Amino acid sequence: MKTEGLKEFYEHKMQPLPENMNATAGHFNIFRIEDCLSGTTTIQYARRDYYKITLIRGVNRYHYADKSIEVDGTSMIFFNPKVPYTWEHISGEATGYFCIFTEPFFTEKLRGSLQELPMFAIGGKPSYILSQADEEAIVAVFEKMLTEIRSDYAFKYDLLRSYLNELIHLALKTEPASNLYDHPNANTRITSVFRELLERQFPIETPQQRFTMKSARSFAESLAVHVNHLNRAVKATTGKTTTAIISERLVAEAKALLRHTDWNVAEISNSLGFEEASHFNNFFRKHTSLTPSRYRTV
Incomplete structure (x- = not known):
């Protein structure tokens, strides 16, 4: 089973390799889905060596290992490097956003581990159905990311890291707080x-x-x-x-x-x-x- 790295991701999307791809602080980038389909609405089943957060509209089916998730409407999906997956668009307009990032990017200046978050935990819930209000709030964050990634602001990656954190917490807030964390013994x-x-x-x-x-x-x-x-x-x-x-x-x-x-x-x-x-x-x-x-x- 193939593992897709960042280099293969950019080659597949026919995009130039970013300058920050080998940065010690990790890698981050953001895209509109409609700009990256390249005539196909199915991606190869594989493991990736980066994290991915997607907001997508329409009817879509995701295959996680041996499990399948079919979502009708606007949803947010969290992919992690430990689980191979594939995606296919079933119907409706395939629009939305996605960002990719490596763990060093997320953890460089933040405490904690990605695996501690429910959406990235093994056996956790990777898919979140969004209400119209949820969608509007999350789209606003993705749009701010798109604006910032193109800016010349010296500390833009610190700001993008904050936006990434905001996306995660907006998703978590769609679930009752009592369901997010267990009290360990x-x-x-x-x-x-x-x-x-x-x-x-x-x-x-x-x-x-x-x-x-x-x-x-x-x-x-x-x-x-x-x-x-x-x-x-x-x-x-x-x-x-x-x-x-x-x-x-x-x-x-x-x-x-x-x-x-x-x-x-x-x-x-x-x-x-x-x-x-x-x-x-x-x-x-x-x-x-x-x-x-x-x-x-x-």
């Missing part, structure tokens, strides 16, 4: 670290890459806790067993690889840590009621 903290460690092993991008931590015990050893402690914490927080969560993530990755790569089943089996293709077939059929080959054709 010991169980939620260890579950969060377990999930992060699990996600670090994905996405699988080449047949040579191999998923190695497949058991609750291997995660417990990496986290320096007893396996029973990990299992109790995960069960108390999620209602699921550690093994079930690992299996769900493996199935999700298997579906993505079967749908979006041309690797054969043996290559996918090996990359997901199965010693024999038959073991992978049995595992996949147990969780989906289909063989990998059959899933690929339905």
Whole structure:
């Protein structure tokens, strides 16, 4: 599975490479969607090595790993480098805005991590449906970004960073405050670290890459806790067993690889840590009621 970098992004959009692309303070840029379609309304399924925030109108479908989100109306979508995705425009006028940026740009002068934000967290909500008032407020920020990126103001990137923060918080305000953050305790903290460690092993991008931590015990050893402690914490927080969560993530990755790569089943089996293709077939059929080959054709 291909990873698209900034250089490939600009080549794909047939735009010159910006002067600040290799800046130590990170990279940021903003665009109108209608200026970048280049005759196509579908982009390649791939992982990117940058973040992206999009406001788009019309009916659109996004594929995140093995999940699909179809949105009718104006929405705001947050993409992060850990999750491969593709986008297709279904109907209506494809208009709006998007900005791209790297993590160093966001964190250079701000405290905290992007992964702490609900829209960029693993398993978080990446899509926000906007009311007319929400849309007007967010469009105003994108327009200020477009004006500022073209200016000669010496501190324009500091201002753009502030606008980026404003976009994020405008999206968060569309959700009830009680739904944004959990109040962590010991169980939620260890579950969060377990999930992060699990996600670090994905996405699988080449047949040579191999998923190695497949058991609750291997995660417990990496986290320096007893396996029973990990299992109790995960069960108390999620209602699921550690093994079930690992299996769900493996199935999700298997579906993505079967749908979006041309690797054969043996290559996918090996990359997901199965010693024999038959073991992978049995595992996949147990969780989906289909063989990998059959899933690929339905």
